[in-house]
Amino acid sequence: MPEPNDSEPLLEIREVTKRFGALVALNNVSFSIRKGQIFGIAGPNGSGKSTLFNVITGIPFFPTKGDVLLSGRPMHRLRPHEISRAGILRTFQKDAEFATLSARENVYASAVYCGQMPSAQAKDAAEQALDDVSLPSERRTKAASDLSVFERKQLMIASAIAGRPKVLLLDEPAAGLTKPEVSGLRDLIAAVHGRGTTIVLIEHVLPLLLKVSEYLMILNHGAVIASGKPEEVVRNPKVVEAYLGKREAKL
Ligand SMILES: Nc1ncnc2c1ncn2[C@@H]1O[C@H](COP(=O)(O)OP(=O)(O)OP(=O)(O)O)[C@@H](O)[C@H]1O
Ligand SMILES: [Mg+2]
Structure with missing residues (x-):
């Protein structure tokens, strides 16, 4: 199109x-x-x-x-x-991350399932999205539940943009x-x-x-x-x- x-x-x-x-x-x-x-x-x-x-x-x-x-x-x-x-990708009003997965794994899962990307491409997209929201690299291996409130917002937005939306809906x-x-x-x-x-x-x-x-x-x-x-x-x-x-x- x-x-x-x-x-x-x-x-x-x-x-x-x-x-x-x-x-x-x-x-x-x-x-x-x-x-x-x-x-x-x-x-x-x-x-x-x-x-x-x-x-x-x-x-x-x-x-x-x-x-x-x-x-x-x-x-x-x-x-x-x-x-x-x-x-069209969105974030949710309530926390929607996988609490026990790391930040990196969360964003990767989103790239695979929401962005429908193959594994290698999803890995690159996840890293790029985490760069885009400036989540420090040493925090990317932490479980989502161990992140601060602001870091979880970074994660939430990274998870949405990893799927490369044309329109991002933020709730x-x-x-x-x-x-x-x-x-x-x-x-x-x-x-x-x-x-x-x-x-x-x-x-x-x-x-x-x-x-x-x-x-x-x-x-x-x-x-x-x-x-x-x-x-x-x-x-x-x-x-x-x-x-x-x-x-x-x-x-
Ligand atoms: N799944 C549902 N089943 C029944 N009623 C629902 C459902 N989801 C929302 N509602 C009702 O629809 C109306 C709108 O709810 P909605 O969650 O969209 O409001 P909102 O503007 O997002 O509010 P808030 O600012 O509190 O987040 C409310 O009366 C709510 O109770
Ligand atoms: Mg609402």
Whole structure:
């Protein structure tokens, strides 16, 4: 398939709905992301942000209705490993590493299973990904459970980028980090983006989200209530009322 023209959307979500019984977790959500963008998503707890990543990646479920397109190619009928191979990879809100495997083994496993790479290529891709997130070489042989909170974030992102995504979906990567560590994470996201990866970032840590996102979308009760330039979106009265409240003053 030819590379998308920069003005064409790389990832397109069209009228996506996800129901859990009577609960409508996503309600007719549409947006598109250009190649090279960092696209931010925020919204109150339970507003459907992680569900959006779940239905895009097919892990662990698909939309009830609507289309997910990568460079115009429908993703929503593919199996999860086919979607990751097509170029959409994600991190999870909760720790998802293999605790007893070393950092290097974790990233290698991800390159093999998510990137669908043969062994030798996966080894190279894993090492490159660990270099890209600057995890020191002496830490790469440590079990994931022995890494610090920040090192586990490095590992999480390395595991996702080892599969060479076109679009990287990050679900609240700053959770649990101290302020200096959030700055470190910002540098890490900038570095991954600088190497050509399009990024979708869900984040409650607004100083980070607003600093890195070129475009911001706010979900509330599964629906998009505002989207556009971050500095304009945070001033939108609907966003202040539904999400920011008193936090607005501190931005
Ligand atoms: N597998 C599921 N079965 C039933 N309900 C679910 C399931 N997954 C999510 N939900 C519900 O869907 C809604 C959206 O949840 P989701 O996890 O997407 O929110 P979120 O915006 O990521 O919240 P947070 O900021 O707390 O991470 C919530 O009401 C949640 O309880
Ligand atoms: Mg979530």
